[in-house]
Amino acid sequence: MSSLTVYHQSSPDVPNKVLTHVEDIATTLGEVGVRFERWQASAPIQPGASQDEVIAAYRGQIDQLKAERGYATVDVISLDRKHPQKDELRAKFLDEHRHGEDEVRFFVAGRGLFTLHIDDYVYAVLCEKNDLISVPAGTRHWFDMGEFPHFVAIRLFNNPEGWVASFTGDDIASRFPRLED
Template sequence: MSSLSVYHVSSPEIPNKVLTHLEDIASTLAEQGVRFDRWQAAAKIQPGASQEEVIAAYQEQIDKLMTERGYLTVDVVSLNSDNLQKTELRTKLINEHRCAEDVVRFFVAGRGLYSLHIGDYVYAVLCEKNDLISVPAGTPHWFDMGEHPHFVAIRLSNNPEGRVANFTGDDIASRFPRLED
């Protein structure tokens, strides 16, 4: 189940609030300029579907978002616990960083934990199948895929070369809960 846990930076062990209803999550994140939504596939997606098949199943929503926000590229990223680079990828993304462009992910399958450091608060968003999150450019954040990752996500981008993470050097991510496998 998708959830949002809001922490004050001074108390990473106890969230101020935990939300599990889509409307509550979406409205709380919208106050911070973050979009959270749910999409449904237009066609059933089979395990092992190609990138083209995955994109085609959500083409209408993708086209609308690309037109609305001016995104230039779309692709699919898939990672599971068999990936030999899973530890390296997790170690990189689990540190706080900023991106010069929006971070837009739609979870087709699996899950991941996006933590957003906004002002004096950390918004930990557990994204699962059918969840769309759009984090505005420049927002400090980190992503935890867990020790045993499993997710398929559609990525939208303004930069055809891909997103570039600029690490803040702050160790804040190490003080907050990780994704439990």
């Protein structure tokens, strides 16, 4: 189940609120400029589907986002516990960073924890199958795929180079809960 846990940055052990209804999550995140939606595939997706098959199943929603926000590049990332670089990839995303463009992810399968650091608050967003999150450019955040990752996500970019991060050097990510497997 998708969830949003909001903390004050000084209280990583005591959440201010925990939300599990999609509408409440979307409203709360919308108040800080983060888009959160639920999507459904226009065609069934089989396990092991190719990148082209996954993108085709969500073509209508992808085209709408590209038209609205000018995204130029779309790809699919798929990770599971057998991925040979899972530990390196997890470590890369766990430190607080920001991007010069929106970070848009749609979870086709599995789950991941996006944690956003906005002003004095930390928003931990557990994204699961059918969740779309769009983190605005410049937002400090980190991502945890868990010790035993399992997710397939569509990624949209303005930058043809794809994922380019600027790390903040702040250790805040180490003080907040991570994704429990």
